[in-house]
Amino acid sequence: xxxxxxxxxxxxTDISVLAPVDGELTFLEDVPDPxxxxxxxxxxxxxxxxSNEVNAPVKGTIIQVFPTKHAVGIKAExxxxxxxxxxxxxxxxxxEGFVSHVNEGDSVKPGDKLITFDMETIKEKAKGTVIPVxxxxxxxxxxxxxxxxxxxxxxxxEILFVSK
Numbered sequence: 783x784x785x786x787x788x789x790x791x792x793x794x795t796d797i798s799v800l801a802p803v804d805g806e807l808t809f810l811e812d813v814p815d816p817x818x819x820x821x822x823x824x825x826x827x828x829x830x831x832x833s834n835e836v837n838a839p840v841k842g843t844i845i846q847v848f849p850t851k852h853a854v855g856i857k858a859e860x861x862x863x864x865x866x867x868x869x870x871x872x873x874x875x876x877x878e879g880f881v882s883h884v885n886e887g888d889s890v891k892p893g894d895k896l897i898t899f900d901m902e903t904i905k906e907k908a909k910g911t912v913i914p915v916x917x918x919x920x921x922x923x924x925x926x927x928x929x930x931x932x933x934x935x936x937x938x939x940e941i942l943f944v945s946k
Contacts, residue, residue: 794859795924799942800892801934802839802866803913805829807941809928810914815870818914823865825926826916827941829934836866836897837937838890839915848873851880854896855918860946863919868899870910879903893937917944 808828813819818828838856845863846855852872856864868880879900884890904911917926927943934941 795946797840797858797860797862797944798940799858799862799864799915799944800837800839801829801936801939801941802836802896802915803829803831804833804934804936805831805913806933807929807931808912810916813870813912813914814910818867818916821920823914824916824918824920826865826914827928828912828914829941831901831911831913833936834899834901835895835936836868836899836913838892838894838896839866839937839941840864841891842889844884844886844888844890844896847882847884847886850875850877851882851897852877852899854882854884856890858944860944861919862917862923862944862946865914865916865918866896867914867916868897868911869904869908870912872904872908875903875907878907915941917942922946 925945
């Protein structure tokens with residue numbers, strides 16, 4: 783009986799990051815914003831969205847919802863910190879066109895709705911609709927492997943493999 787109580791919980795080291803949105807994958811280097819293209823925030827991949835709903839790509843905890851609702855941070859079970867940034871220069875929209883469905887501290891699982899956004903507002907008022915998905919603590923990870931798919935379906939297709 784006591785063996786079960788004191789057994790060490792197995793540490794999760796490897797995770798699959800699923801597509802948070804339907805769309806077409808693109809390399810970070812091809813994102814027309816130097817902060818993302820030069821991987822200043824970390825390694826990852828980007829998606830040209832085909833839908834307006836961003837879902838949780840992993841099981842984890844919401845660690846940040848930006849006040850402007852254009853980005854959300856999730857801490858995955860293996861410690862990877864994932865930033866999903868909707869569009870380019872969308873912080874300047876001051877929340878216009880974005881609805882958050884989560885709060886800091888919420889537990890999420892793949893497929894849970896995080897943010898919905900108005901694609902037309904972003905096309906009209908921001909620099910682009912591309913959605914970078916970044917591992918912001920890249921240096922803490924052992925391996926980050928990018929998917930070789932071109933089109934992905936939200937909550938189904940792996941876009942990143944991250945090993946701690």
